[in-house]
Amino acid sequence: MNEIYDIWVARPYYGYRRITWQLREDGYEVNRKRVYRLMQKMNLQAIYPKPRLSAANKEHQTYPYLLEGMKIDRPNQVWMTDITYIPLPRGFVYLVAIIDVYSRYVVAWELSNSLDTDFCLAMLEKALQENKPEILHSDQGSQFTSEAWIKAVQKEGIQISMDGKGRCLDNVYIERFWRSLKYEDLYVNSPQTVTEARQIIATYIEFYNHKRFHQSLNYKVPAALYFPSAPRGLMDSVDNSSELPTDPTAWNKNKNLDICMGINVKKERQNTFSLN
Numbered sequence: 001m002n003e004i005y006d007i008w009v010a011r012p013y014y015g016y017r018r019i020t021w022q023l024r025e026d027g028y029e030v031n032r033k034r035v036y037r038l039m040q041k042m043n044l045q046a047i048y049p050k051p052r053l054s055a056a057n058k059e060h061q062t063y064p065y066l067l068e069g070m071k072i073d074r075p076n077q078v079w080m081t082d083i084t085y086i087p088l089p090r091g092f093v094y095l096v097a098i099i100d101v102y103s104r105y106v107v108a109w110e111l112s113n114s115l116d117t118d119f120c121l122a123m124l125e126k127a128l129q130e131n132k133p134e135i136l137h138s139d140q141g142s143q144f145t146s147e148a149w150i151k152a153v154q155k156e157g158i159q160i161s162m163d164g165k166g167r168c169l170d171n172v173y174i175e176r177f178w179r180s181l182k183y184e185d186l187y188v189n190s191p192q193t194v195t196e197a198r199q200i201i202a203t204y205i206e207f208y209n210h211k212r213f214h215q216s217l218n219y220k221v222p223a224a225l226y227f228p229s230a231p232r233g234l235m236d237s238v239d240n241s242s243e244l245p246t247d248p249t250a251w252n253k254n255k256n257l258d259i260c261m262g263i264n265v266k267k268e269r270q271n272t273f274s275l276n
Helices: 002-010 016-025 032-041 118-128 149-153 167-187 194-210 222-225 236-243
Strands: 078-088 093-102 106-112 133-136 161-162
Touching: 002 016, 002 133, 016 093, 078 118, 078 167, 078 194, 093 118, 093 167, 093 194, 093 236, 106 118, 106 194, 149 161, 167 194, 194 222
Parallel strands: 078 133, 133 161
Antiparallel strands: 078 093, 093 106
């Protein structure tokens, strides 16, 4: 079971069939029925491509993609939002966040054990207490096309932009944040409970916003660009901010294809499972 867990953590998109083949490659004489049974006991399942967090509701209205060719050159010009899932030993929790495209600053986030729209609205309310964007971009998931979400956004006079169908790179900046969060922290620290996940995420986002240097930001931290009136210590070398990549469509799509294909990370061997 420890070997199964190690393989799954390194390649969370593997199901029981591919884990069986990997175990055989590693010298274990095991059949897929046994692997399936043990994975059920551990509540493990392939993370990619399910659950379908971006599944659209056909009855909901969608909106066009507004960022094509746009020069994003100031904070709060464009925000992006998305939902991802965090694996726990006994299931998943769901994380929604809003990121400012210009600075990559995480404006607000919320955690939930269900995929209802309420936790997205709670995050939006929290974000709007701080600032308001000109455009709010999302995918076409049912949470972001729901009547409650659309009304909440339009009430603030914010323009709505949405991904084209099957175009995950339209949401590239927040997808890269998910990648960083999972590579650098969640899969390394391996939260065991929702409370632990919340604490780990909060600590990482604080670090990400205020201390993590970004190569794509000319080695600045997001807070230095998001808060133009911040102390000089945070604003060193901001004069070069005009060099930042600002058009999502300008990304090399072959280079960034891995964003759409899920995430795997290096990880230390886990503790032995204790099952009732």
